[in-house]
Amino acid sequence: MAIRKILTTGKHLLCSCLILIAMPIITYGKQTKPNIILINVDDLGWRDLGFMGSAYYETPNLDKLAGQGMVFYHAYAAAANCAPSRACMMSGRNTPAHGVYTVDQSERGDPKTRKIIPTPNRDFLPDSIYTLARMLQDNGYVNGTFGKWHINEDPLQHGFDLNVGGSHRGNPGSGGYFSPYKIDFIENGADGEYLTDRLTDEAIQFVKANKDNPFFLYLPFYSVHTPIMGKAELIDTFAGKPVAEGQDRADYAAMVASVDQNVGRLMAVLDALDLADNSLVIFTSDNGGIRDISYQTPLRAGKGSYYEGGIRVPLIMRWPGNIQSGSNTDFAVTNMDFFPTIKSIISAEVPADLQLDGQDLSPLFSNQSMEERALFWHFPIYLQAYNPREDGGRDPLFRTRPGSVVRKGKWKLHHYFEDGDYELYDLEEDPGEKNNLVRSQVEIRNQMIELLEAWRLEVNAPVPDQANPLYDRAFEMNLINQQLNEL
Structure with missing residues (x-):
């Protein structure tokens, strides 16, 4: 591996x-x-x-x-x-x-x-x-x-x-x-x-x-x-x-x-x-x-x-x-x-x-085999960046934005609630999560989405969807660009 x-x-x-x-x-x-x-x-x-x-x-x-x-x-x-x-x-x-x-x-x-x-x-x-x-x-x-x-x-x-x-x-x-x-x-x-x-x-x-x-x-x-x-x-x-x-x-x-x-x-x-x-x-x-x-x-x-x-x-x-x-x-x-x-x-x-x-x-x-199972994470909140230059996050403003994650076997799927985006990674070949396969591995993506949605329904996981009236897209993009220019 x-x-x-x-x-x-x-x-x-x-x-x-x-x-x-x-x-x-x-x-x-x-x-x-x-x-x-x-x-x-x-x-x-x-x-x-x-x-x-x-x-x-x-x-x-x-x-x-x-x-x-x-x-x-x-x-x-x-x-x-x-x-x-x-x-x-x-x-x-x-x-x-x-x-x-x-x-x-x-x-x-x-x-x-x-x-x-x-x-x-x-x-x-x-x-x-x-x-x-x-x-x-x-x-x-x-x-x-x-x-x-x-x-x-x-x-x-x-x-x-x-x-x-x-x-x-x-x-x-x-x-x-x-x-x-x-x-x-x-x-x-x-x-x-x-x-x-x-x-x-x-x-x-x-x-x-x-x-x-x-x-x-x-x-x-x-x-x-x-x-x-x-x-x-x-x-x-x-x-x-x-x-x-x-x-x-x-x-x-x-x-x-x-x-x-x-x-x-x-x-x-x-x-x-x-x-x-x-x-x-x-x-x-x-x-x-x-x-x-x-x-x-x-x-x-x-x-x-x-x-x-x-x-x-x-x-x-x-x-x-x-x-x-x-x-x-x-x-x-x-x-x-x-x-x-x-x-x-x-x-x-x-x-x-x-x-x-x-x-x-x-x-x-005792050397007994165990059936592979899915692992889930649910984080319906925001966590701001420590150091945009070093964090390695999805964007320079936050270490993570609201979302859920599932891993099963070598596959790991991220779901972000703000824009409904998904990221899919093959951890066996890409432990650094650099190559998003969400468009090339459509069947795996859909299976993982189904798995994640079923789990969230089963555990009654809250998925926030109410728009923030204070959100300012122009302000956000300007701040992101400033950070990216400094990186």
């Missing part, structure tokens, strides 16, 4: 072939159920890791973790920015089910450049939603979260027993990666203490305190979200390093390195406490990286865009004895799959009316 050929150019990559060996029947260790450890890095790009092909960032601990578990090369966030992705992951439901589409308001960008009135956004996950944490709590788990929450005021209201540092806040604030901190539910450490280190310290204490009980450890680092602030000694190690295309910021590399070091610390504690074999570790990112900071070549665009660079994310799952070490897969997955997968492996008792939009991935652990 073209994508795999590109991936295998990285010197730290795992074997490029699909290595899935038949697994034994799943059994647990001395506890009746495995511990669940979910590490969710903020804005970490798909290729910002050594095992994913980066020649600039250094991630030896994560490369080791990848070699001990399964790497998912076609893993996706359920949304292209922070809050909706986290809402989808914790609820197991796609955006139309909970209405969290973005951070803050849906009317982003200059009102004169928006042709339609977007769907209103819900800021927080509704209290009525049965979360992954609630399911684990109801099934005997002790739950702790350490870091960015972002989908209501307090994660204790959604099934956690302990919260350090999590609230509605989406980033640590100006200068906030060093104590004294500016986030909620955390006591300041010594002056200059680094937030990523502190959150891991707290997580390690939680593991030690609950080593004899099944626990759910959610570790959503604020890193590597802006402001870009690395530790000085790590910045120095990258300052003179040869750069790769679009990956050249020593301060960002230092943040990635801190995440890597702290994951290594946590994994060492699991080993020391003899917990590794009875712990499912999931490592991922909440959305694509910011392209103005780090390119995800060959993928197009970045955070906030529904091109691949905005939604494709790194994903490792490790569970010794149940997931073959050194394995990998091209099966397309989403962070909404975590909920049903965990539900399956712990044989959870859940409410009879529970609905989940993801799929149990545990058959992949």
Whole structure:
């Protein structure tokens, strides 16, 4: 496959072939159920890791973790920015089910450049939603979260027993990666203490305190979200390093390195406490990286865009004895799959009316085939550009405009609501989404349109169509032309 050929150019990559060996029947260790450890890095790009092909960032601990578990090369966030992705992951439901589409308001960008009135956004996950944490709590788990929450005021209201540092806040604030901190539910450490280190310290204490009980450890680092602030000694190690295309910021590399070091610390504690074999570790990112900071070549665009660079994310799952070490897969997955997968492996008792939009991935652990399914994204709002020179979006004013996306197999279809336009890409041959095949692959286009429309009808997805009275086409075109002339 073209994508795999590109991936295998990285010197730290795992074997490029699909290595899935038949697994034994799943059994647990001395506890009746495995511990669940979910590490969710903020804005970490798909290729910002050594095992994913980066020649600039250094991630030896994560490369080791990848070699001990399964790497998912076609893993996706359920949304292209922070809050909706986290809402989808914790609820197991796609955006139309909970209405969290973005951070803050849906009317982003200059009102004169928006042709339609977007769907209103819900800021927080509704209290009525049965979360992954609630399911684990109801099934005997002790739950702790350490870091960015972002989908209501307090994660204790959604099934956690302990919260350090999590609230509605989406980033640590100006200068906030060093104590004294500016986030909620955390006591300041010594002056200059680094937030990523502190959150891991707290997580390690939680593991030690609950080593004899099944626990759910959610570790959503604020890193590597802006402001870009690395530790000085790590910045120095990258300052003179040869750069790769679009990956050249020593301060960002230092943040990635801190995440890597702290994951290594946590994994060492699991080993020391003899917990590794009875712990499912999931490592991922909440959305694509910011392209103005780090390119995800060959993928197009970045955070906030529904091109691949905005939604494709790194994903490792490790569970010794149940997931073959050194394995990998091209099966397309989403962070909404975590909920049903965990539900399956712990044989959870859940409410009879529970609905989940993801799929149990545990058959992949034992080399069973899974039927190809469609993945859907729905974003009926606007998200303005970060940097038109770097974003790689459809136009220079927005990272994305209101629309929906479907991927099935190698095909991916974008539908934009303002003008009814479609874009169709063959991801196998064109992972960078440069060659729109909407006119040459008419049969595939029509099949994908039918698939997308049926899904939107099934989930009652809102499709905004009311004209915006403030829209000014002449103003918009003048602004676009100005931006294009500067590019």
